Amino acid sequence: MIAANAPDPTLRARALAYLQAALGPDTQLTRLEPLGGGACQEIWRVEVRLADGAERALVIRGDPAVALPGSLGRREEHEVINAAVAAGAPTPAARWLTEGLLRPGAWAYTMALLPGVTLGAKVTRDAALAGAREKAPTQLAEALTAIHTVTPDRVTLPLPVPKDPVAASLDALRESMERLPCARPAQAAGLAWLLKNRPPPGEITLVHGDFRTGNLLFEPEGLTGVLDWEFAHWGSPLEDLGWLCVRDWRFGALDRAVGGLCRRAPFVEAYTAASGRAVSAQELTFWEVYGNLRWAAGAILQGQRVLVGPERDLELLAIPWRAAEMEYEALRLIARQAQTPTSAP
Amino acid sequence: MRPPPDNVAVLAAVATFLAKELRVEDPAQAFRVKVAAHLLGGVARGLKVGEALDEQAMGLLAMLLNEDAPEGPLAAEDRARRLHDQQARLSARVLAGDVPPDDETLLQGLRALLASELALSNPRFDLDDQVGEP
Numbered sequence: 181m182i183a184a185n186a187p188d189p190t191l192r193a194r195a196l197a198y199l200q201a202a203l204g205p206d207t208q209l210t211r212l213e214p215l216g217g218g219a220c221q222e223i224w225r226v227e228v229r230l231a232d233g234a235e236r237a238l239v240i241r242g243d244p245a246v247a248l249p250g251s252l253g254r255r256e257e258h259e260v261i262n263a264a265v266a267a268g269a270p271t272p273a274a275r276w277l278t279e280g281l282l283r284p285g286a287w288a289y290t291m292a293l294l295p296g297v298t299l300g301a302k303v304t305r306d307a308a309l310a311g312a313r314e315k316a317p318t319q320l321a322e323a324l325t326a327i328h329t330v331t332p333d334r335v336t337l338p339l340p341v342p343k344d345p346v347a348a349s350l351d352a353l354r355e356s357m358e359r360l361p362c363a364r365p366a367q368a369a370g371l372a373w374l375l376k377n378r379p380p381p382g383e384i385t386l387v388h389g390d391f392r393t394g395n396l397l398f399e400p401e402g403l404t405g406v407l408d409w410e411f412a413h414w415g416s417p418l419e420d421l422g423w424l425c426v427r428d429w430r431f432g433a434l435d436r437a438v439g440g441l442c443r444r445a446p447f448v449e450a451y452t453a454a455s456g457r458a459v460s461a462q463e464l465t466f467w468e469v470y471g472n473l474r475w476a477a478g479a480i481l482q483g484q485r486v487l488v489g490p491e492r493d494l495e496l497l498a499i500p501w502r503a504a505e506m507e508y509e510a511l512r513l514i515a516r517q518a519q520t521p522t523s524a525p
Numbered sequence: 526m527r528p529p530p531d532n533v534a535v536l537a538a539v540a541t542f543l544a545k546e547l548r549v550e551d552p553a554q555a556f557r558v559k560v561a562a563h564l565l566g567g568v569a570r571g572l573k574v575g576e577a578l579d580e581q582a583m584g585l586l587a588m589l590l591n592e593d594a595p596e597g598p599l600a601a602e603d604r605a606r607r608l609h610d611q612q613a614r615l616s617a618r619v620l621a622g623d624v625p626p627d628d629e630t631l632l633q634g635l636r637a638l639l640a641s642e643l644a645l646s647n648p649r650f651d652l653d654d655q656v657g658e659p
Contacts, residue, residue: 362609365589366635368616372626427657437657445659498560501567501646508639511632512654518627 194281195240199228202276202290206231215239222282225293241274242281242288249481250352251410254287255279256338260412261291263335264386268326271406294405296397300431303393304440312398316441319403320396320424321450327406328417328455330386337386337414344381345416349470350374356477361484366507370473373514379463387415392429393439418459421451422467426475427509428502465517469510476506536569570645578641579604585641586611589634590618 196209211227222242229235243254252260254277261274272291281288297303304313332341342348350371357367389411397405425437425444433440438447448459483500530538544562549555583604587594590611599607618624624631636652643650 363613363616365586365612365615365619366639368619369626369631369635372619372622376626425657430657434651434656443659494557494560494564498564504639504642504646505650508636508643508650508652509656511636511639512656514627515629515632515636516654516658518629518632 191282195224195226198276198278198281199226199238199290203228203236204231210235222286222288224282226290237293238290239293240281240288240290242283243286245283248410252339252412254289257409257412258287258289259337260339260386261409263330263337264327264388264406264409267329267386269406270323270326270403271409294397296399296404298394298397298407300393300429300440303396303398304431304433304436308400309398311400312402313436313441315402316438317446317450318454320438320441321447321454323403323406324388324391324417324420324451325454327388327391327420328385328457332384332414335386339412339414341384341414345384345414345419346378346381349415349419350378353470353474353477356474356481359484360477360480364476364480364503364507366504366511367473367476370469370507370510370514374466374470374473377462377466377517379466382416382418384414385417387413387417387419389413389415389420390423391420392424392426393431393441394429396439416467417455417457418463418467419470421448421459421464422469423471423474425464425468426471427506428475461520462517465513469513472506472510472513476503476510479503479506533569533573536565536572540565540569567646570648575645576601576604578645579608581641582638583607583611585634585638586615589624589631590615 192209192212195212196207199209200207208229209226210229211225213225215223215225222244224240224242226238226240227235228238241254241257247253258274258277261271264271265273272294274289274291277287277289279285279287297306297309303309330337353371353374357364357371360367388406388409390408391406395406395408396403397407424439424447427434430436430440436442437444444464448464452458480500480503483496540562543558543565547558549558580598584594586608595607619626619631640652643652
């Protein structure tokens with residue numbers, strides 16, 4: 181059955197040929213429809229029937245017409261995902277990289293469509309997922325640990341290796357802030373504080389770059405998948421920890437700082453146990469402040485973007501207003517650290 | 526002059542209708558209806574108290590910049606221009622290191638500034654210092 185909003189017949193024929201090349205000449209394409217997802221992705225939901233009658237649910241992810249600044253193309257993302265899979269990260273493998281399937285010049289790959297829930301409000305509050313939230317500190321820590329075992333001295337990826345990962349992240353933040361339509365003094369104060377309180381460069385690992393509630397797939401048994409790798413980069417592993425604690429990912433569960441799933445202490449403890457990395461409260465605060473500012477600037481820039489389709493206009497309009505929330509949280513964290521006696525140099 | 530309801534009352538009523546009364550089956554559509562209600566609510570609050578909050582923000586920024594507040598009320602366009610200018614100058618000053626980023630007066634003033642912005646965009650935002658702690 182083909183949905184009412186099915187693509188043009190040319191795409192259907194191309195998709196069928198692509199899938200038959202990958203899965204066998206007798207493969208049938210039983211479903212092909214756009215999947216609502218990130219605004220910066222072109223995603224198709226696919227169902228196939230194999231020669232032996234088995235059904236498979238898949239997702240084809242392709243390069244969008246307009247990519248978000250700083251995001252990877254599918255070709256690079258494909259390599260990053262498979263490096264993470266090889267390192268044991270719970271993420272579906274990216275298969276059958278191809279060019280021109282969805283649009284001339286656009287790369288695409290396919291992955292298994294996993295069951296589960298990503299929606300923030302459900303993940304943080306649905307009673308059916310209470311068991312998953314209980315396991316969250318350990319499972320999030322183990323997933324991040326696996327990702328952070330991928331290092332540039334052991335794995336070659338099509339990503340620039342920074343000399344100083346902290347400086348590179350701060351440069352990226354400054355560049356975002358310079359593109360804002362109006363200066364935001366709270367962000368300026370936040371950046372100045374980050375520059376003043378920066379930790380030493382430290383180690384460089386693969387950083388997922390958008391590891392947060394909304395991009396994590398849960399079933400009642402626990403975390404089943406880490407999705408959306410388009411912001412992956414070489415950087416400081418602790419950047420991923422701070423990003424997960426950004427206030428916007430708590431979806432009303434404000435007391436659970438770690439993505440609305442759990443408190444900081446058990447998560448950091450589990451991460452240290454799994455990875456062997458000690459994480460001080462100061463370092464976590466540094467990367468939390470960084471994450472909140474990155475999203476504050478990003479939220480304003482998202483509203484500035486050329487809108488990709490009429491069905492997303494409304495959401496993009498509402499996003500810039502959230503910037504003040506993350507700015508407030510960044511300043512709250514800074515004021516709190518200033519009051520903590522152990523933060524004295 | 527047109528009889529009541531005024532613009533604020535109409536927007537608030539439509540926002541309430543969208544948020545509380547309208548039943549939409551499709552979850553994606555239902556989410557977008559919520560976003561629409563949120564946006565209209567923000568516009569209604571802006572019409573009602575935006576001017577007063579702008580005045581408050583200009584006062585706070587003048588205090589942080591150590592300069593005099595403007596005399597008398599400004600027209601909407603002049604307010605926007607002045608706020609834009611004040612924010613740019615304060616940002617430049619902070620980044621140049623003229624004010625330490627953890628200066629208590631600066632942090633308090635900026636948080637008050639953001640609180641007045643949040644009163645428009647998200648009045649339910651929890652300003653409590655202990656949110657998410659420990």
